[in-house]
Amino acid sequence: MEEFAALIDALVYTRSRNEKLRLIAEYLRATPDPDRGWALAALSDGLDFPAVKSSTIRILLKDRVDPVLWTLSRDFVGDTAETASLLWPTPDTPPAPPSVSETVELLSAMNRKTVLEELPKLLDRLDSSGRYALLKLATGGMRIGVSSRLAKTAFAQAFDVRVDQVEEYWHGLAPPYAELFAWAAEGADPPDIDNLPTFRPFMLAHPLEETVVDLKDYAAEWKWDGIRVQLVRAGQGQNAETRLFSRSGDDISATFPELLEVLPMNAVLDGELLVRGSTQGGEAGGAASFNALQQRLGRKTVSKKMLAEYPAFVRLYDALLLEGEDLRELPWTERRGRLEALAPRLPASHFDISSIVEAADFEHLAEIREGSREDAIEGLMLKRKDSPYIAGRRVGYWYKWKRDPLLVDCVLMYAQRGSGKRSSFFSDYTFGCWDGDPDKGADLLPVGKAYSGFTDEELKKIDRHVRQNTINRFGPVRETEKTLVFEVAFDSVHESKRHKSGLAMRFPRIHRIRWDKPPHEADRIESLRALIAD
């Protein structure tokens, strides 16, 4: 565990991507199986130990440190694992530290009851850095500036194999990835994933911004406002199995059981998950707002009522694999042709194909995009007609062209300390609009929360503003003087019972900080309400 802890610390303090790759690659080469496999899992997708939660750490620490001092420390440090690693009392004669594998074994064996006795024993065997690494590993998600992709690239670099091959095998395998190391490090046969319903990495798009494309080379599609999914069916006869994956590769099959029995052939399909309705693109669009889909997301079990009220379907964009054939090398036009040919064989109850948006030229397309707000569609996608399906975001192939955001002037009301890179900075802002005429004594009502859209320099300035204008403290939250106006950009606004204002914004972010604007000139609730789309 010492080497792993040292690696984590080195990664925390390293800025250079190449240096991070070198550090991880060196560790993977020097460390024996299965320690390195567990470490790779921790660095990439993260390991899951259901018994160990952030709350477990809090409970353990509040038994050993005064609860008030714990809370103050946690708020200041901005990270539960780090706070705990700093506050945990090191025993006078600590027992020998465990290996990574032993740690994983012990953590896996814990349950909700035993964890309160067993986790302290592990913590006692480690120093402060080791405790940090342990707690990060145990609660999943290291958050140390290493993406899953970077970890896989480091693996590829360590053993001189291609990273797209690593990606391809990755989702068919499980930690500690014995087959992957056997293949890359020892020259064994590559892992066999053809008959497994595994996730294939998505092809992603760049924002179009100022780029202008020629519609001879590019096709346009609607950018539907649902969630991007991959539907995979693999295996033969009785063993055939269908799974649904989210954009990040999470298996969300259990949340949408109605999609697991309807794909009649083996395939890997790319599409948008939507709920039936008439908000997006009207009756012809056939899809409800994102708000409706949201009722279905994140549920582990689904009631019959939910299934009936919010029926889900997949609007298909692309086909990666079809009945044993890999289509990814083919140009988009050919894949599109295969997808259209496939359509009659798919049940219309659960599938349709995202239509192509026809436009005479780019300017015409821009006009069409202007109208997409009325249709409650997010915008357009532009896809190069000869583009193969390549994992990740490749310049020049696919572009997303979202409609322009809506803007509203709001007043800062509350600020909360951020975490991670922004710990100790007040970086999460709750802002409000006037519930009437501010000059006649109207109050502000909170309408949203944002923590992005500003530069590090601006963050420092707002942080200073918050510290100097605090009028109330609620734990990590400060209430400020209602003096600072934010121009807030957002994609859409909906009715919501969760907020006192009755409104909820989608993707709110700080567009501009209006140091110059007097707060009573900020917008009123009624002007925000007028922008409701559904």
Add this chain to the structure above:
Amino acid sequence: MAAPFSWIKPEPHGIYVEPADCWIDPSRPVDKALVTHGHADHARGGHGETIATPETLAIMDLRYNTREGAVPVEYGETIRLKGGVDATYVPAGHVLGSAQILLEHAGERVVVTGDYKRREDPTCPPFEVVPCDIFITEATFGLPVFCHPPIEEEMAKLLDRLAAHPDRCVLVGAYALGKAQRVIAELRRAGHHQPIYLHGAMEKMCRLYEEHGVDLGELRLVADHSKDDMRGHIVVCPPSALNDRWSRRLPDPITAMASGWMRIRQRARQRNVELPLVISDHADWGELTRTIREVDAHENWITHGREDALLRWCQLHQRRARALALVGYDDEDD
């Protein structure tokens, strides 16, 4: 008779000593100021009269040209102020010239610590415990997560990294008054006798330390040397220069920072620090709580920093305490 301790008044801009009509570490110009030490947030220019140790006055003179109205007081010396108030300056162990101020009036004793630490420091005499009725303490690192490691460990980390990269330099960000000179003096104590290169902004303060008898070994200015001269050497600069264009003249610098905040990983990351050195001139949590116990005052007043947590500790240990809301103290650079 006046109520006990009514003669000492914490105000937003400093601590006011009423019978003597003077302020301690005021954050705006006043007629008469008692200054604990030379850091900018405690020592401001523009006062009519400034009473401080000779070292602190020399530092203030260097920074603000404030020879006018300077009244020196040696450590251990007591001066009589107006209204029957006596002030005694006692070492605080924070930086060169730093003092606690003991105020006595009508049989009541109040100690204002300014900033202080309890660790050994080759650049200034150690903190002395002064028994008193009211102890006014700082709380910069007043959270139990702050525990500054022995400085020898941090020096070893620095020298190991330097030895591992003979083609690069290690650029150490350190506050220009106190931290920089302490780091250099500690490097000398650890047996590092190579020349150390300085950012221009550090030179005068280092010379001032040398004039006051602190041996810093051979110091060179970055501006006078080529990139190649500095390979395998230590360069010291103010924290603000760490990520500045200025550092482009250095040979592939490894960015280090000497500060108590480096104990928190994310703090180091926020400053793009690759080699965090946990070195502070402030008391850590252990030192703060130990000092409150040792001074054993009737009441503790907590000025600036993480006062909530220290207040809580006092509550838990049945010690009377209150937090003062002073403005203008800035602790970010330590």
